[in-house]
Amino acid sequence: MILKARQHEYRFPRPVLVMGIVNVTPDSFSDGGKYFDTDSAVAHALEMVQQGAEILDIGGESTRPGAEPVSEDEELRRVIPVVEKLAGSTQAALSIDTMKPAVARAALNAGASIVNDVGAGRSERKMWEAVAEFGAGYVVMHTPVNAAGMHEKPDYNNVLKEVGEFFTERLITLLNESGIASEQVVLDPGIGFGKKVEHNLQLLAGLGSFTKRQRPVLLGVSRKSFIEKLTGAKLNERLPASLACAILAVKSGVNIIRAHDVAETVQAVRMAEAILQQSNVERP
Numbered sequence: 616m617i618l619k620a621r622q623h624e625y626r627f628p629r630p631v632l633v634m635g636i637v638n639v640t641p642d643s644f645s646d647g648g649k650y651f652d653t654d655s656a657v658a659h660a661l662e663m664v665q666q667g668a669e670i671l672d673i674g675g676e677s678t679r680p681g682a683e684p685v686s687e688d689e690e691l692r693r694v695i696p697v698v699e700k701l702a703g704s705t706q707a708a709l710s711i712d713t714m715k716p717a718v719a720r721a722a723l724n725a726g727a728s729i730v731n732d733v734g735a736g737r738s739e740r741k742m743w744e745a746v747a748e749f750g751a752g753y754v755v756m757h758t759p760v761n762a763a764g765m766h767e768k769p770d771y772n773n774v775l776k777e778v779g780e781f782f783t784e785r786l787i788t789l790l791n792e793s794g795i796a797s798e799q800v801v802l803d804p805g806i807g808f809g810k811k812v813e814h815n816l817q818l819l820a821g822l823g824s825f826t827k828r829q830r831p832v833l834l835g836v837s838r839k840s841f842i843e844k845l846t847g848a849k850l851n852e853r854l855p856a857s858l859a860c861a862i863l864a865v866k867s868g869v870n871i872i873r874a875h876d877v878a879e880t881v882q883a884v885r886m887a888e889a890i891l892q893q894s895n896v897e898r899p
């Protein structure tokens with residue numbers, strides 16, 4: 616299985632890719648405001664590369680519940696200088712976390728290679744046109760409703776089945792209608808987006824049903840609020856649970872883990888991979 620994202624090509628199986636989160640926002644749910652200016656965001660991103668991040672996911676609009684929508688101009692003002700500076704200073708692949716086609720296109724022009732679209736192109740086909748034109752990687756993340764309502768919590772008869780059907784439908788539409796090659800596509804079940812705690816747990820337990828689809832699977836669980844609902848852990852106490860999810864995801868064959876705590880995540884997934892490599896050893 617290959618993932619092509621402009622100049623980057625990843626052949627799987629290979630060690631899990633850790634995608635470091637770069638929030639250029641004053642209000643992200645986790646590290647809002649800390650890296651809001653260009654220089655701090657770039658410095659933080661480069662530190663994550665030192666810690667083992669092979670992809671950096673740069674976002675200028677928070678997707679946390681209740682976050683203020685950001686205008687296109689403001690989002691461009693936040694993220695494009697960061698993408699430009701990073702493109703000139705790291706070999707890591709740059710991913711742009713946006714639902715706006717114009718922001719995606721400007722970021723691709725500035726050197727990004729992946730579009731992380733939590734709206735999965737629902738609003739406008741222009742997103743897909745930009746991805747196809749640049750040969751960029753494209754993260755198709757599941758949200759059950761339109762982007763504006765992504766934190767409503769609908770009921771599912773079978774969340775694994777419905778997310779699987781969403782991927783099938785998106786893959787067919789993308790491949791047939793937009794000129795995006797299957798090798799550019801990454802699937803993401805969208806943990807925490809329009810899901811209750813039990814749906815998140817069912818998806819995490821059933822990740823293997825997505826990893827057998829011959830497309831890389833990305834998982835984002837880092838510090839998410841369902842962890843607090845389940846364990847009571849406040850925002851800055853959620854690393855152990857985030858790592859538990861990451862390790863189980865590695866066991867299920869997930870290929871990319873999106874994380875705030877890159878050093879810890881890299882260490883945990885490398886250890887999990889080393890143990891899994893021994894699983895063929897004959898047992899007495």
Ligand code: 9MG
Nearest residue numbers: 712731754756803805806835
């Ligand atoms: C932007 N963002 C927040 N959470 C995410 C997740 O789980 N996956 C992806 N692809 N993006 C996310």
